[in-house]
Amino acid sequence: MLTASAQDAAGEYVADSHAFGERERMCIVSDRHASILRGTSIVYPEFKKNHDRLREVFFAMARAYKIEDFNRLMEDMDIIDKRVKPSTDYVYVVMDAEQRRNIVYMQKRECSCKRFQVDEIPCPHAMAVLDYTHMEAPKYCSAYYTKEYFKKTYEVSVNPLPDETTWDFPTKVLDNVVLPPIVKGKPGRPTKSRRKGLYEYLYTKTVTCGLCGK
Template sequence: MRERICTCRQFQMDVMLCKHALAIVRKYYMSEYEYCSVYYKKDNLLNTYEVPVYPISDESIWKIPPNVAVNIVLPPKGKIKPGRPQKIRYKNGGESRTKKSRITCGVCGQQGHNRQTCRNIPQTA
């Protein structure tokens, strides 16, 4: 913890606690904020937005040099991959994955099978 190193390397890259380092910090009742980078702290965030940002004027009154105006920038030519495009992005190791719901039988109420494959005889009163 003193060296701020973890085997997952997320602690070194983000300079923010990974789930492994967070578990250690909570186990020994240390301050979580002590191990975060100064860039994530409130004072630096407020200093970042302290300088005012002014809106850009209308595009019609811009003064563009002629050597820049003649250059036409086109989007990159990318190859379209075959097949159906991916709908959901892949989640990395730090993000939680949703758990699949278990199938419950409508006849006997047990999990792991459905009504069509149920081998349990319903109890009649």
């Protein structure tokens, strides 16, 4: 609760923020009175309260045609809400859309989401760091994703097979009987009607009689 407890020499109200402090993911609910907004900006100067401004800048970026205008709006968005914060030169903290903290180690090519080191390609959190630092993404990708390695995959010739009538099957292979897999029935009554496709739900049509119209 944000309440005034005293008034200083400059005529400013001193709030009880020292007792409450600043906490992560803190939210202030008010009736948006001008005095409350003014007091909040004084007591919590670093509090994020510019989401309306952030929305305006975002849609302005979507309508920008020139790269100069886009870069200028991108700088404004970083000033309003910076979600990528460097811890060191190669360690970054990235906040995702669900406000979860992700630690990215660019030098080790690792991320706390494990996707960077498993796929060996920058995850969305690493891409946010690359965009923030203006670094080149291909340098942090595995060599297996390059065009050179793709060509090496097919540079070895594949020998063609002879006609099927000339194949020599071993006796132990011919004696094997391949049975269908054992399928366990699902609980409940089985469905009789087929599953409709997406367009059948979107474009439903009622079938009527051509004579009576019913």
